[in-house]
Amino acid sequence: MSHLFKRLSSTVTIKATPSKSHLHGFLPSSSFPAGYLLTGVHAGVKKPGALDVGVILSTADKPTSAAACFTRNAFKAAPVLVSDKVLTSNGGRARGIVVNSGCANAVTGQQGLKDAWAMVRATDALLPSRSDKPEHETLVMSTGVIGQNLPIAKILEGINTQVPASLGQDFAAWERATKAFMTTDTFPKLRARTFTIGGTEYRMAGMDKGAGMIHPNMGPASTSFSSKSLHATLLGCILTDAPVSPRSLQSALTYAVERSFNSISVDGDMSTNDTIVVLANGAAAGGSVKEIDEATDKEGYEAFKTELTAFAVDLAKLVVRDGEGATKFVTVTVKEANSYTDAHSIASRISTSALVKTALYGEDANWGRILAATGSIPLAPLPNTTTPAIIEPNAVSVTFIPVDGSAPLPVLVNGEPEQVDEVRAKEILSEEEFGIEVRLDMGDKEATYWTCDFSYEYVKINGDYRS
Numbered sequence: 001m002s003h004l005f006k007r008l009s010s011t012v013t014i015k016a017t018p019s020k021s022h023l024h025g026f027l028p029s030s031s032f033p034a035g036y037l038l039t040g041v042h043a044g045v046k047k048p049g050a051l052d053v054g055v056i057l058s059t060a061d062k063p064t065s066a067a068a069c070f071t072r073n074a075f076k077a078a079p080v081l082v083s084d085k086v087l088t089s090n091g092g093r094a095r096g097i098v099v100n101s102g103c104a105n106a107v108t109g110q111q112g113l114k115d116a117w118a119m120v121r122a123t124d125a126l127l128p129s130r131s132d133k134p135e136h137e138t139l140v141m142s143t144g145v146i147g148q149n150l151p152i153a154k155i156l157e158g159i160n161t162q163v164p165a166s167l168g169q170d171f172a173a174w175e176r177a178t179k180a181f182m183t184t185d186t187f188p189k190l191r192a193r194t195f196t197i198g199g200t201e202y203r204m205a206g207m208d209k210g211a212g213m214i215h216p217n218m219g220p221a222s223t224s225f226s227s228k229s230l231h232a233t234l235l236g237c238i239l240t241d242a243p244v245s246p247r248s249l250q251s252a253l254t255y256a257v258e259r260s261f262n263s264i265s266v267d268g269d270m271s272t273n274d275t276i277v278v279l280a281n282g283a284a285a286g287g288s289v290k291e292i293d294e295a296t297d298k299e300g301y302e303a304f305k306t307e308l309t310a311f312a313v314d315l316a317k318l319v320v321r322d323g324e325g326a327t328k329f330v331t332v333t334v335k336e337a338n339s340y341t342d343a344h345s346i347a348s349r350i351s352t353s354a355l356v357k358t359a360l361y362g363e364d365a366n367w368g369r370i371l372a373a374t375g376s377i378p379l380a381p382l383p384n385t386t387t388p389a390i391i392e393p394n395a396v397s398v399t400f401i402p403v404d405g406s407a408p409l410p411v412l413v414n415g416e417p418e419q420v421d422e423v424r425a426k427e428i429l430s431e432e433e434f435g436i437e438v439r440l441d442m443g444d445k446e447a448t449y450w451t452c453d454f455s456y457e458y459v460k461i462n463g464d465y466r467s
Helices: 002-008 078-089 109-124 152-160 171-179 246-258 298-321 340-352 354-361 367-375 422-429 456-463
Strands: 036-041 053-058 065-071 096-103 138-145 189-197 200-209 218-220 235-240 275-280 329-337 397-402 409-413 433-439 445-452
Touching (some): 036 171, 065 246, 078 109, 096 235, 138 275, 171 189, 189 298, 235 298, 298 445, 329 340, 340 433, 354 445, 367 397, 367 433
Parallel strands (some): 235 275
Antiparallel strands (some): 065 275, 189 200, 200 235, 397 409, 397 433
16 A cells, blocks of 8 residues: 555656747748738637637739648548648649638538538638639638537638738738637747748748647648558648749658658647648749749759758747647657668657656656667568568667757667766756657668657646637
């Protein structure tokens, strides 16, 4: 019995969730891409005053390319299915995005599909007219509680009352649209950057939301669940005024998502609604500038892919930093693997281990849990064989990495435990941000994941999410 009481009497201090307000701030209007109008409104899905419907329109004269990566969850939400249909029907062209928060419109049957299409039609009506306009040009996203129907009349009223004059392109408009994405998020996740390709300056800005039900595994339109490890909903959109062909925009996004949004985890749960959309309207390009395409402009395409990937990583990290109840932001890097896939799978397993994540909260350098997670992943077969690779325990090393530039702390070197300085370990793990590095000594490939801890606050948030 004494063992039971010892087990129940925790010595872990209940810590307050750190403020995240410093992660959001003013951005000059000049930092946003040209040719877009946005807004966020309160339609009545959420409590009074909370913005819950966002509208984004491309107003450029050039055709707007669109690309997306959607959840591979078998229970894809109605907006995912509808957006997939619009994107594939139009050959990668779209000019509008509409999002609602507060209700996921997932597992809602035929009514859910009707409601998603109604949101598409209402937003299509706001787009500038074009002679070559397809039937539908809007992609739709929803986030919130699963299994409930949308209050569609309220949402449509919120969309229908918008006119081009009520939308804007300054910081306030971008911030309103970003806030319309939010559910349990504690701050609006909005970023912008400027980049140059072929001597022309372009801009890229984007927003995302997510704090819980975060472990995405997304792929291009019309893809289904894969055999990869499973990854409140992740939604995001990135807008640029660079001219990029639809196929190359999709290729670049797929590459970027694998190394950003598909490399984060808050709680290991894949949503039914995860969606990342990119629009490229070419508004900053001159009339004679051709669309960037991987077949005809390899250098330009690689430059754009690099910019998009770096930007996607920045947005993805914001989701982890805002993880529900999170007190730690941890970078997990697996090095010296045979393949990127192996490194990514192991980093994912470490990042989703409840034992690892609770130890992170307790600031306990319990590296045995990291090692157990590492060894639990079956590796891919060696090149040109059907024989799976096997981790050699005597070659593995584990190190805690501080972010202040001070000396790393090895806890396992070539399979041999180090005499760990517990005081130094506590110093590193008491910081809000640090890294975990695992070296396999098997190859030259590596992958990085970003994760957070599990706290008492996480349980509290998710224990009464619907109330």
